[in-house]
Amino acid sequence: MASKTVVIDPVTRIEGHAKISIFLNDTGEVDDARFHVVEYRGFEKFCEGRPFTEMAGITARICGICPTSHQLAAAKAGDKILAVNIPKAADKLRRMMNLGQITQSHALSFFHLSSPDFLLGWDSDPAKRNVFGLIAENPDLARAGIRLRQFGQTVIEILGGQKIHAPWAVPGGVRSPITAEGKTWIRDRLPESFATVDLALSLFKNLLDTQLQDEVQIFGEFPSLFMGLVGKNGEWEHHGGHLRFTDSQGNIVADNKSEDDYQEFLGEAVESWSYLKSPYYKPWGYPNGIYRVGPLARLNVCDHIGTEAADRELQEFRQRAGRIATSSFLYHYARLIEILACLEQIQKLLDDPDIKASRIRVQGGVNQLEGVGVSEAPRGTLFHHYQVDENGLLQKVNLIIATGQNNLAMNKTVAQIAKHYIHNSEIPEGFLNRVEAGIRCFDPCLSCSTHAAGQMPLHIQLVAADGTIVKEVYRN
Numbered sequence: 001m002a003s004k005t006v007v008i009d010p011v012t013r014i015e016g017h018a019k020i021s022i023f024l025n026d027t028g029e030v031d032d033a034r035f036h037v038v039e040y041r042g043f044e045k046f047c048e049g050r051p052f053t054e055m056a057g058i059t060a061r062i063c064g065i066c067p068t069s070h071q072l073a074a075a076k077a078g079d080k081i082l083a084v085n086i087p088k089a090a091d092k093l094r095r096m097m098n099l100g101q102i103t104q105s106h107a108l109s110f111f112h113l114s115s116p117d118f119l120l121g122w123d124s125d126p127a128k129r130n131v132f133g134l135i136a137e138n139p140d141l142a143r144a145g146i147r148l149r150q151f152g153q154t155v156i157e158i159l160g161g162q163k164i165h166a167p168w169a170v171p172g173g174v175r176s177p178i179t180a181e182g183k184t185w186i187r188d189r190l191p192e193s194f195a196t197v198d199l200a201l202s203l204f205k206n207l208l209d210t211q212l213q214d215e216v217q218i219f220g221e222f223p224s225l226f227m228g229l230v231g232k233n234g235e236w237e238h239h240g241g242h243l244r245f246t247d248s249q250g251n252i253v254a255d256n257k258s259e260d261d262y263q264e265f266l267g268e269a270v271e272s273w274s275y276l277k278s279p280y281y282k283p284w285g286y287p288n289g290i291y292r293v294g295p296l297a298r299l300n301v302c303d304h305i306g307t308e309a310a311d312r313e314l315q316e317f318r319q320r321a322g323r324i325a326t327s328s329f330l331y332h333y334a335r336l337i338e339i340l341a342c343l344e345q346i347q348k349l350l351d352d353p354d355i356k357a358s359r360i361r362v363q364g365g366v367n368q369l370e371g372v373g374v375s376e377a378p379r380g381t382l383f384h385h386y387q388v389d390e391n392g393l394l395q396k397v398n399l400i401i402a403t404g405q406n407n408l409a410m411n412k413t414v415a416q417i418a419k420h421y422i423h424n425s426e427i428p429e430g431f432l433n434r435v436e437a438g439i440r441c442f443d444p445c446l447s448c449s450t451h452a453a454g455q456m457p458l459h460i461q462l463v464a465a466d467g468t469i470v471k472e473v474y475r476n
């Protein structure tokens with residue numbers, strides 16, 4: 001059998017790794033593609049028997065990349081088990097932490113992981129097509145991007161304390177208020193952060209006008225549903241509100257959905273080829289109920305953002321992409337607009353008298369045996385669902401993570417890129433980088449998806465119509 005292994009350089013800019021199979025038809029053209037996640041550590045099972053109050057503290061074991069997002073969702077699920085409304089100050093401080101988390105994660109995705117492709121060129125030397133290459137080529141932009149990420153990380157540290165993995169958001173509220181010095185630091189650093197996101201937005205819009213038209217067409221352009229949280233006036237929301245589904249024509253398909261009822265409208269399909277479950281919108285069935293979550297979805301489902309500068313950018317975004325942006329490549333653009341929204345909301349929260357309150361936590365016991373917490377993680381909607389016994393010991397845990405919800409969309413994106421570039425069973429030069437970039441539009445966290453701490457190798461297989469492997473590419 002003519003199976004061939006090509007080893008290429010070990011550079012990767014996806015958080016974690018996976019395997020991609022590309023299926024060819026009998027003329028050697030691409031039929032379909034699958035993005036497999038091949039490792040699973042059963043985190044949900046691992047939690048059974050532990051007190052639900054520990055969940056916020058062990059979130060770093062769910063994912064070392066997004067522990068903050070898991071901590072916030074865990075705290076919300078915990079509030080439900082206590083059956084309490086948390087103090088306003090606690091809610092607003094949690095929101096501030098989530099805004100810091102979205103900012104730092106989006107800055108990492110845009111400046112460190114993705115912009116080297118746009119700014120240095122898809123086919124530039126892979127050894128230089130990374131943040132170090134960017135520093136050499138455009139030191140001001142690279143430095144600004146690094147500092148913007150640092151800003152978001154510092155907001156999280158100011159609130160949560162310096163100790164790594166210390167659970168700050170807990171069932172009933174948060175452990176400590178924000179200090180005056182912390183507020184001053186954030187306030188002082190905001191103008192620079194606004195300037196950086198402005199710079200990145202003009203740069204990206206200019207690239208869209210001059211050279212990224214093909215990517216917009218090829219990197220995951222297709223209709224689907226979109227899901228995200230929206231506030232009570234239809235505004236952009238990240239930690240509260242209700243769930244909304246919108247289709248590609250802009251019709252609101254479902255609205256005012258509570259996370260408590262997620263099993264009524266979300267199905268979780270299991271495929272033999274992946275440990276990553278594929279959630280879908282239940283009324284539309286599988287796989288018709290494919291939906292996308294994350295920055296693009298949040299901008300699509302909301303009526304408006306609710307802050308001045310971000311709303312101006314949203315208006316321009318919609319002029320360019322239509323009321324509903326269907327190209328997954330525009331996740332990058334959406335991410336920048338969301339950073340702007342986060343900075344504006346952080347600024348508003350700093351001036352909010354509510355966050356000065358010292359009462360920030362409700363004490364309580366087990367008052368309900370079940371709770372679902374939902375929060376918008378940078379990558380998309382995150383659900384934590386717990387069932388406990390009378391003593392608060394976890395009987396069942398279900399996590400629905402963003403990367404799982406985007407699984408079907410990532411498959412479609414990989415298939416679209418493969419169809420464009422692969423012909424006659426040949427993997428052309430530069431293909432691997434493009435397919436990786438296609439996946440990177442979604443900024444997946446494979447660590448979250450598998451609840452695995454380690455890294456998995458990216459592995460691409462070309463599978464012929466008769467099932468034989470024509471070609472394999474590995475990247476460690």
Ligand code: MG
Pocket residue numbers: 044277398399400
């Ligand atoms: Mg699950």
Ligand code: NI
Pocket residue numbers: 063064065066067445446447448449
């Ligand atoms: Ni993660």
